Amino acid sequence: MKIVAIAKNTYREAVRSKLFLLLTIFSIAFILFSKVVSLLVISSGEKIIVDLGLAIIEIFTILLSILISVNLFYKERDKRTIFNILSKPISREQFILGKFLGLSLTLFVSLVILGVVFSLYALTVTGNLHLYIFPQLLLFFVEGEILVSFSLLFTSVSTPILSSIFSLGIFVVGNFSSNFLLYYEAKVKGVVKLLVNIVYYVLPNFSILNYKNQLVYTKGIALSNFLNATVYGIDYALLILVLSMIAFRNREIL
Amino acid sequence: MKEKILEIINLKKSYPSGTLLLKRTEVLKGININVYKGEIYSLLGHNGAGKTTTFKIITGISKQDSGEILFKGKTLNLKDKSKIGFLPERPYFYEYLTGREFLEFSANLFNLKKSKVQIEALLSLVDLKDAADVQLKKYSKGMLQRIGIAHSIINDPEFIILDEPLSGLDPIGRKKLRDLILGLKEEGRTIIYSSHILQDAEMISDRIGIIVKGKTIMEGSLEELVSGEIKEVDVSFYGVDGIPKDVDYIKVEKKSNVFYTTVKDTDEANKLIAKIIKDGGYIKFVNPVRKTLEELFWEIKDENSGNS
Numbered sequence: 001m002k003i004v005a006i007a008k009n010t011y012r013e014a015v016r017s018k019l020f021l022l023l024t025i026f027s028i029a030f031i032l033f034s035k036v037v038s039l040l041v042i043s044s045g046e047k048i049i050v051d052l053g054l055a056i057i058e059i060f061t062i063l064l065s066i067l068i069s070v071n072l073f074y075k076e077r078d079k080r081t082i083f084n085i086l087s088k089p090i091s092r093e094q095f096i097l098g099k100f101l102g103l104s105l106t107l108f109v110s111l112v113i114l115g116v117v118f119s120l121y122a123l124t125v126t127g128n129l130h131l132y133i134f135p136q137l138l139l140f141f142v143e144g145e146i147l148v149s150f151s152l153l154f155t156s157v158s159t160p161i162l163s164s165i166f167s168l169g170i171f172v173v174g175n176f177s178s179n180f181l182l183y184y185e186a187k188v189k190g191v192v193k194l195l196v197n198i199v200y201y202v203l204p205n206f207s208i209l210n211y212k213n214q215l216v217y218t219k220g221i222a223l224s225n226f227l228n229a230t231v232y233g234i235d236y237a238l239l240i241l242v243l244s245m246i247a248f249r250n251r252e253i254l
Numbered sequence: 255m256k257e258k259i260l261e262i263i264n265l266k267k268s269y270p271s272g273t274l275l276l277k278r279t280e281v282l283k284g285i286n287i288n289v290y291k292g293e294i295y296s297l298l299g300h301n302g303a304g305k306t307t308t309f310k311i312i313t314g315i316s317k318q319d320s321g322e323i324l325f326k327g328k329t330l331n332l333k334d335k336s337k338i339g340f341l342p343e344r345p346y347f348y349e350y351l352t353g354r355e356f357l358e359f360s361a362n363l364f365n366l367k368k369s370k371v372q373i374e375a376l377l378s379l380v381d382l383k384d385a386a387d388v389q390l391k392k393y394s395k396g397m398l399q400r401i402g403i404a405h406s407i408i409n410d411p412e413f414i415i416l417d418e419p420l421s422g423l424d425p426i427g428r429k430k431l432r433d434l435i436l437g438l439k440e441e442g443r444t445i446i447y448s449s450h451i452l453q454d455a456e457m458i459s460d461r462i463g464i465i466v467k468g469k470t471i472m473e474g475s476l477e478e479l480v481s482g483e484i485k486e487v488d489v490s491f492y493g494v495d496g497i498p499k500d501v502d503y504i505k506v507e508k509k510s511n512v513f514y515t516t517v518k519d520t521d522e523a524n525k526l527i528a529k530i531i532k533d534g535g536y537i538k539f540v541n542p543v544r545k546t547l548e549e550l551f552w553e554i555k556d557e558n559s560g561n562s
Contacts, residue, residue: 001362001365002362002363002364002365004261004362005359005362005363006363009348009351009359012349012350016350079346080342080344080346081346081347082315082346083310083313083315083340083342083346084312084342084346084347084363084405085363086313086315087313087314087315087335087338087340088335088360088363088364089332089333089334089335089336089364090363091332118302155345161283227548249421250317252269252316252317253310253315
């Protein structure tokens with residue numbers, strides 16, 4: 001009940017924030033704008049709308065996951081509302097878990113809203129609901145979970161600006177880690193090759209969560225790929241969450 | 255013998271400071287506190303003395319470097335916090351929540367399901383029933399303090415910690431809060447509160463602890479700390495021409511043939527009274543002036559200002 005109370009409160013605070021409102025409004029606006037872009041490009045209009053729609057939703061997911069997580073957690077410490085919680089019979093681990101669940105719920109609800117907005121818009125423009133994008137939205141959610149975990153980890157030990165930069169850096173690096181491995185693995189040997197592999201496996205591999213480029217053609221994601229990616233992503237997010245609990249356990253709150 | 259609810263033994267705490275946070279700044283250098291069941295204990299000290307840090311350590315927000323905290327004779331643990339209520343300094347609440355939502359949220363943090371009736375009762379106790387559905391960001395300072403008190407007793411605690419509950423309030427607000435605190439004591443709860451407003455401590459406290467620069471300097475009841483010492487004596491008399499010459503007085507005033515004088519101690523007062531009566535005069539009143547808590551506090555602060 002305590003963790004649920006923290007999660008519910010986190011969700012309430014997130015959806016009432018100006019940042020959330022701005023991100024959502026701009027995302028919806030850009031989705032609606034995709035029709036205009038499709039008229040300017042020599043390609044299938046439908047393809048552009050789906051491509052652009054997914055890209056916008058992914059950007060929204062990244063920004064929401066990082067900025068809202070960092071902002072809310074920092075605000076708790078800055079405004080000292082965290083004192084009200086930590087003075088109760090609640091462990092710091094329960095606090096972090098509650099925050100994570102609240103942010104996850106915010107992310108999930110946002111993605112459902114954007115997915116529905118996109119589908120309805122696509123229906124009016126292309127005559128199709130394009131429901132095949134929803135598994136990708138779920139993978140975006142998993143991507144967001146990883147970023148929420150990292151944001152909580154970094155905010156536990158650092159300032160909000162650095163936390164945002166580090167989290168964004170993780171996203172960028174995570175998207176290129178398989179290319180990094182492909183390029184360097186063949187060129188190096190011995191200890192360096194081992195280090196390259198360690199870096200690859202330690203960093204999150206966001207590319208396996210991303211099928212948006214091929215989705216327009218394949219109109220779906222193979223179930224085995226979807227399940228593998230989901231399990232990988234959730235496990236990774238939970239691992240980072242545990243690390244953030246450990247980091248926050250002894251953090252001095254001034 | 256009264257049961258000891260809280261015992262703090264030689265509590266020490268330092269924070270990292272300086273370049274690369276390599277140095278450590280000591281903020282608590284030895285806090286010793288004893289709070290007995292059913293009493294109101296005032297923890298007094300100047301700004302930065304270590305009152306809030308002590309409370310943060312008791313409530314688990316911060317951790318001590320060394321020292322012990324015993325709750326009912328045993329080391330304080332996470333479970334004990336369900337019996338403790340806490341009002342932090344400067345109310346830190348979620349501004350977008352209404353008063354009612356905030357109390358419901360607070361109850362959930364204790365795994366308590368408070369009925370609507372129980373929440374209403376709490377809101378009535380702190381005189382906020384009419385503002386229950388108003389967002390906390392619209393509350394005045396006094397209202398925030400009162401909702402804070404309600405939140406600190408939502409779990410029906412035996413022991414309540416209030417960090418500067420009266421600061422920033424006007425005289426009416428302070429009286430309301432003082433009455434609330436006395437009401438909580440009458441319910442059998444034990445309260446420790448911190449303040450730098452000494453008059454409030456004199457009005458409601460059973461026992462007082464004074465800390466200076468992170469160390470407990472003195473602890474005891476008001477009677478033990480100040481009442482024993484008579485600073486000076488006010489004597490009023492009439493029926494004589496004036497104050498006898500060999501009496502050492504601090505000041506004298508005459509109003510409508512009545513003299514009002516202050517002498518430095520009881521010996522001088524006895525000497526004056528004996529002479530007035532011998533000269534055929536009459537004593538209107540004798541009033542020993544005892545040292546106030548404020549005077550004691552300044553004395554202690556000055557004595558310790560040179561210490562590191």
